[in-house]
Amino acid sequence: MTAQDKAIQPAEIQAGHTPLAFEGSNGPLSPGIAIVGAGFSGTLLALHLLQRVPLQTRVVLIERNAQFGRGPAYSTGNSSHVLNVPAGKMSAFHSRPLDFLQWLQALPADELSGIDPTATTFVPRRMFGRYIRHLLNQEVKARNHGDQFELIRGDVVDIVPNGGGLSLTLDRNRTVEVDRAVLAIGNFPPAPPPVADMSFYDGPSYRPDPWAADTLDALDPDLPVLLIGTGLTTIDTVISLLDRGHRGPITALSRRGLLPHRHGSSPPPPDMPESDSFPTRVNDLARVLREGSRRCRELGGDWHTVIDELRPITTELWQAMCVKDRARFLRHMRPWWDVHRHRVAGPVADRIDAARGSGQLQIRAGRIREYRSRPDGLTDIVYRPRFGAGLENGGLDCVTAGRVVNCAGPDADYSRIRDPLVRSLLGNGLVRPDPLCLGLDVTANCATLGRDGSISRRLFAVGPVTKGTFWEMTAVPDIRQQAEFLAGQLASLTKPVRVAAASGGQAS
Ligand SMILES: Cc1cc2nc3c(=O)[nH]c(=O)nc-3n(C[C@H](O)[C@H](O)[C@H](O)COP(=O)(O)OP(=O)(O)OC[C@H]3O[C@@H](n4cnc5c(N)ncnc54)[C@H](O)[C@@H]3O)c2cc1C
Known part of the structure; x- marks a missing residue:
């Protein structure tokens, strides 16, 4: 870690209430804005806020993990985990x-x-985390933010209205009082596939969090491994296994068995016509994409151009679709969208191809039905293959593994996420899941919607939490625009500093 990374240290706040008025080096501070979660979204939002709100407005960034600016995506220590x-x-x-x-x-x-x-x-992802940390450190050091900015190490477990503001409860019974708060709580570990007997998921062979540092710890290199899912997290985990010299067979199983495509290198053909318009009905959109890629190939290009052309207007397309069509898109097109849109670097794809070529890595398509423990300590994972109608054994197949890692992609269905903050926010009705269970329901201005449909003036969200409204709010190019936009929104809501009763001061 360099000196610049060390510059900001989390503040230690004590149990009990933080007073409503604060004395900073630039005069009295307003309760300000709290950001819950300091992954990429929260850290970038803090940076933009510091550039926009008056010096008297507190900006509080709260992160439960040791390092801000990284989140699961950019904290990996493996330099083979490169940006996609x-x-x-x-x-x-x-x-x-x-x-x-x-x-x-x-x-x-x-x-x-x-x-x-x-x-x-395609550089190691941890370099990007370091860049984000550097940006915030630089902002805090270069301008005179004084006591305006606080970084707090803590786990926010509850948020409640407190009469004109919000009260955030942290672990160890600490409390932070603010005018407004933003949920930048990001990605949650994948949900386990539903089976009749869920007890396997409590056993020692199952790893629920593919991003946890100990997921592959104490793994016998000859043991067969099953990865649930065939997306980008599976690619990461296969690369980690190969880097560790794993010799045992690796099977990756998902409903359709689709792997992310590799990034293409060919530029768009010069005479490829620009689309006049894009339909917002799913069937028509699928047809236009198919025809576009055929035309592109005829002109000597490839389908990447057609997918990339959609990028600047993906959110507009999503928002113009009716909810029925959005649901249809998720049901029928999402798996194909994901593997074409979120691609992997060529050298990573080469390693995956080599592992498949050698037979060590097998990709299967099907749905897990049951886990059966064996006398040798391994587990038989029984699944129904996608194209297994002719199979004996009732159309079921089986793969044996000594460790099962769930790489199925972040769980976005807030109705089942067990995180204490999510549970209490849903419980007190401050938020509600979006209709398609992709995250929390928010307005186009990132304000959360309560259980009764009311639009909050105090609680906002940024990043993947808002996918239900924006759909493509996963990658950096999308989140960076949202964070900047939201900072502007929050700055426009920020009133001149008020000095609260706790210190006997007056509003000014
Ligand atoms: C493995 C992986 C690789 C990716 N690679 C790329 C890539 O190469 N390029 C790209 O453009 N995009 C990539 N993405 C997508 C994107 O950049 C990330 O999804 C993005 O970093 C999301 O940032 P976030 O801050 O919203 O969420 P997260 O990174 O999940 O951060 C949320 C933070 O909030 C904290 N938190 C949550 N709840 C609380 C609480 N109650 N109290 C306190 N703290 C809390 C968490 O500890 C965490 O640090 C990747 C995503 C993943 C998961």
Whole structure:
């Protein structure tokens, strides 16, 4: 860790209430804005807020984990876990698209581990986490934010209205009082596939969190492994297994058995016509995409161009669709959308292809039905293959594993997420899941909707939590625009500082 990464240290707050008025080096501070979660979304939002709100408005960033700015995506210590977007497209700022690349290029050679960063390089994800930390550190150091900014290490377990503001309860009975709060709580570990007897999920062979540091700990290198899911997290886990010298068979199983495609290198054909419009009915959209990629291939290009052309208007398309069509899209098109839209770097795809070629990695399509423990300590995972109508044994097949890792992708169905904050927010009606269970229901301005449909003026959300309203709110290029937009919104709601009764002061 460099000196610049060390600059901001979490503040230690004690149990009991934080007073409503604060004395900062720039005068009295307003209760301000709290951001819950300091992954990419929360950290970037804090940065933009500090650039927009008056110096008297407190900005409090609260993170339960040791490091801010990383989240599960950018905390991996494995340098083979590279970004799935090239460095030239990973800037934290929409208006300065090369900022990340320029930051990389300014690093001393010994910190780049042999990487020569160009716009098309896929760099280790932990480098991106370091960049985000650097941006906030730099902002806090360069401008005189004084006591305005607080980074708190803590787990927010409840948020309740407190008459003109919000009261956040943290672990160890600590409380933070603010005017407004933003949920930047990101991705939750995947849900286990439903089976009649769920007891396997409590046993030692099952790993529920693919991003946990100990997921592959104490794993015999010859043991067969089953990965549930065939998306980007599965790719990460296969790469981790290969890096550890795993020799045993690896099976990845998902309903359709689709793996993410690799990034293409061919530019769009010069005479590829631009689409006049995009339909917002799912069947028509699917037809237009199919025809577009056929036309592109005829002109010597590939389908990447057609998918990439949709990128700037994906949210508009989503919002223009009726809920029925959104549901139809999720049911029928999502698996294909995901593997074409969220692609992997070429060198990563090469390693996956080699593992498949050698027979070590097998991809299967089907639905898990049952776990049967065996006398040798392994488990038979019984599944119904997608194309298994002709199979004996009632159309069922089986794979044997000594460890099962759930890589099925983040769980976004808030009605079943067990996280205490989520449970209490749903319980007190401050939030509700969106109709398609992709996250929380929010307005186009990122304000949360309560159980009764009311629009909150105090509680907001940013990042993947808002996928129900925005759909593509997963990758950095989308979240960076949302974070900047929300910071502007919150700044416009910020009133001049009021000095609260707790210190006997007066509103000003
Ligand atoms: C493995 C992985 C790889 C990815 N790779 C890329 C990529 O290469 N390129 C790209 O563009 N996108 C990538 N993404 C997508 C995207 O960048 C991430 O989803 C994004 O980082 C989301 O950031 P976030 O801050 O919203 O959520 P998260 O990163 O999940 O962060 C949320 C934070 O909130 C904290 N938190 C949650 N609840 C509480 C609470 N109650 N109290 C206190 N703290 C709390 C968590 O500890 C966490 O640090 C990747 C995503 C994943 C999961």
